[in-house]
Amino acid sequence: MPKQHYDVSTYRSQMGLGYLVKRAHSLMLDTMEPIFEARGFTFIQYVIMSWLRDGIAVNPKEICTQYRHDSGALTRVIDQLAERGLVERVRRDRDRRKVELQLTELGQETIKTLVPLVVEKLNLALEDFSGEEASELQRLLIKLNSKLQSGVEAKTPSGTESGPAEAGSAADARESA
Amino acid sequence: MPKQHYDVSTYRSQMGLGYLVKRAHSLMLDTMEPIFEARGFTFIQYVIMSWLRDGIAVNPKEICTQYRHDSGALTRVIDQLAERGLVERVRRDRDRRKVELQLTELGQETIKTLVPLVVEKLNLALEDFSGEEASELQRLLIKLNSKLQSGVEAKTPSGTESGPAEAGSAADARESA
């Protein structure tokens, strides 16, 4: 049985992790987007270039899984970046299903100018944080993500899903009397 | 000058707050959505009912600002909830521009069955956390949000930014009973 960090009788959604994280995400977007918009980029475009720069990923698939982005949507973003000459798609003979993404010179220059702006914003967002607080926040988020990840993955096996879903709506709720 | 939590020369996007928060948000959605989907609801529908239950908001506007949700999108979600008889729109004479949202009996029953499931998921996500860690994560996220909020607000170009102050929003709602 899990720890009772939250209790049903006292739980209020405005204090829940879901809300806090959603709000942080939304605010983070609003904070960063002006940087990119002013230069004709979108946030997701920056993310992809940034990941390529850092060597985190070279295939669309890797970005999909690690950044949790839809495969189809990603294809279109890469199309945009390729059209603007920022990234290139390379087919390797090793596995011809895979596409290797590479930053062009223009792409490298671009990301090199964007990263400092992002770092500045991050530092500004954390300016009231002590070094310990900042690293603790990072550590706790990583820990949370790790746990959530395992929980999500555990639920993917085929057909173990209990409810047939739909149709029942709220009637489903009062069954346990 | 802001603290140098991140440095340009060593910054890697996979450790950045933006990524960690985005990932947490995405994973949180994936964790929670099965609860609602199996019962014919969406996450945002739950959120609205939950906020109404907790008395956090009674007007669409309040939900928009506090939950950072688009006004137009919210109208449609409320339409869905109203069609299913979960919430009602009430026009008060006090200010006929505003709509007061109320959970119907069905809505109250519904949210009463959903909240424990959410709480359970949250506790599960935090089961490896000590009490201190959990509250520290909450505190740091609130602190971060507060800082980000002020940063975003400061950039509104049009209005005089010296605090529109939004005279009486939550208290306003209560006295009209």
Added chain:
DNA sequence: CGATAATAGCTGCCCAGGCAGTAATGATTT
């Protein structure tokens, strides 16, 4: 070897959110 499954990427379709504009009501100013 051939057949089937699995993987990577792409395309089409649908839906929800972002944005701008509108109508109704209320507040403020003159």
Added chain:
DNA sequence: AAATCATTACTGCCTGGGCAGCTATTATCG
């Protein structure tokens, strides 16, 4: 009181993500 501005909720339109299906390639197994 009239005029102007502000606020609230709603609507239409568009973009972008989620999902399912498709193709090409590779892996697995009989």
